[in-house]
Amino acid sequence: MTRRFPFLLLALAPVMAMAAPDRPYINDKKAPDSRKDLDVIQKALATVLPKAREATVCIDLGEGSGSGVIVSPEGLVLTAAHVATGVGKELTVIMEDGKKLKAESMGLVSTTDCAMVRILEKGTYPFVSMDREDTTKLGDWVFSLGHSGGFDKDRGSVVRLGRLVRTADSTIQSDCTLIGGDSGGPLFDLEGRLIGIHSRVGEVLSQNMHVPMREFIAHWEEMTRGEFVGEGPFAKKPEKGKGFFGLATEARPEGGLKVTKVGRESPAEKAGFKEGDVILKLNGKPLATREELQEMIKEMSPGDKMALDLLKGGKAETLEMKLGER
Amino acid sequence: MNAKFFPILLVLGLSQSVQGVQSLESELRKNGETVVAVFEEQRAVLQKSSAVIRDGRKELAYGVVISADGYILTKASEIAKISAISVTVDEAKFDNAKVVATDAAWDVALLKIEAQGLQPIQYASSSDIPQGTWVVANGATSGSRRRALPGIISAKPREIPAHGGAALGVVLKSKTKALEIEEVNEKSGAQEAGLQKGDVIVMIDGKNVSKIEEMAALMKDKKAGSTVKVTYKRAGKEDTVDVRLAAKGELFAQKSRNDQMSGDYSSRRTGFPRVIQHDVLGNKESTGGPLLNLEGLCIGMNIARADRAQSFAIPVEELKEIAARLMK
Structure with a gap:
């Protein structure tokens, strides 16, 4: 828990954009000093919260969950790199009403904790707009949403109010308290625009760190293309040779490899492999010996796609699956 | 509360004097x-x-x-x-x-x-x-x-809901046939009621129990905070006491990662x-x-x-x- 990781910063100071004309006056006041000021904050929240909440999702990877937020009607989701954990990962997006949707991680920025996820099922999804012009300032009133501690349908996502208490190039900090499960969830301004994604916390309650929108905008194209950007602390690139298939084979005299054993809960078992199946080709290459298969897998990384030509019960079949992780 | 999640990373020792960093004075923060x-x-x-x-x-x-x-x-x-x-x-x-x-x-x-x-x-x-x-x-x-x-x-x-269900706060001996108490948990209802190591539980709310499964079935729908009547034998004598039920998860508390970053929290919170x-x-x-x-x-x-x-x-x-x- 006490591990310190490099706090990465760009050399340039952020360019502060001019305040938007529709900026709530309360943000330019040192502190609210009247009932009217408090009502303005409360009213702004009441206005934008339903829509913000609809677009906030839980991201479930089986071994854990985080949060995310939908930013396009087609179902593009922004989250944290340490939630997506990698590129091309299968995951489940859970909507506020409990509806589960198949999704896949796209690209990520491992140095600053940005990631994109795509909902695979066709539909028109509730979404929020982003503060692309970077108009928020230190002291602005903000609110966070997220599935704190995991998805809970009776509770819904949890809203917290605070102010922007610290800004740096690749991190903004608020006193909206975050906790595990909130990772990847959205931080909004009082107009309901997305200004950041929850990333990490310090020990003090006011140290809640978010990745600002400008980091996402700066790497938008790379993430859309599914690239793994940087070698940062928030996600680890899959390592060559760490792939896991989970079956044992023996060579057949007539060519191809006969499956002699399928590991329990292995990627092979999940892909439907049974003892007696025959693997003829991997990624188009005919296989004659066990060593050939082992060599090929050694050159691959966890998550890499495998196209297999098989004989199942004597019938030719093709199968696509992903290599697991050892 | 049991769900797994990606822990928000806890960061210590934030650098203070980095260029481009602005910080809001503490009197202007939410608290x-x-x-x-x-x-x-x-x-x-x-x-x-x-x-x-x-x-x-x-x-x-x-x-x-x-x-x-x-x-x-x-x-x-x-x-x-x-x-x-x-x-x-x-x-x-x-x-x-x-x-x-x-x-x-x-x-x-x-x-x-x-x-x-x-x-x-x-x-x-x-x-x-x-x-x-x-x-x-x-x-x-x-x-x-x-x-x-x-x-x-x-x-x-x-x-x-009570985290982990409701419990008396006793550990029972596993090898004996009777429901003999091996250990009484600290701060549990069983401890408050004076149950001791070696006591044998014979009835819960007036119903005979002799197996762990029977007891578990009787306890299943009970709520933390409510009380049950426990009849027990000690040195050949039978007695009945009211025992407060506690949330199991709070009796056998193991700090999760979320607890570690929460500072202090209420011991009774479910x-x-x-x-x-x-x-x-x-x-x-x-x-x-x-x-x-x-x-x-x-x-x-x-x-x-x-x-x-x-x-x-x-x-x-x-x-x-x-x-x-x-x-x-």
């Missing part, structure tokens, strides 16, 4: 003096109608003043086992507070102090208020002055029939006091700081009912 000053009206209500519960000089909890003649509600588990409870209302200190009654299911205790002319809290007509609405609760007291901390309603009202949730940045001691709306009316009583991001309060509807029942 800062300048911001909190706008909640003076609600603070004045806390000054008169909330109580500070202390063990000697140590602050344990807050309380809700519900009558002019000194009846006060507080969080029962925070004051359990304190022999000399001192209570401060406004600037007056009372050293002779007595626990009149408790409601184990809600974890509420009714205290009585010898006082007159107190200003009881005024109840709001409903706790059914939208998320995002301002609420105010007690923060750490400075001397005789109450402090107000702001927050908002942050999730749907709901039941918080097993409530219904709560409203808010985001006031308090600590473990800031439970037991009233939760106010901007009108200064009581919409509930703070009953648990569940974790870094979530605090629970008993809704005013249930609170009024509990108060009336305990006052009888």
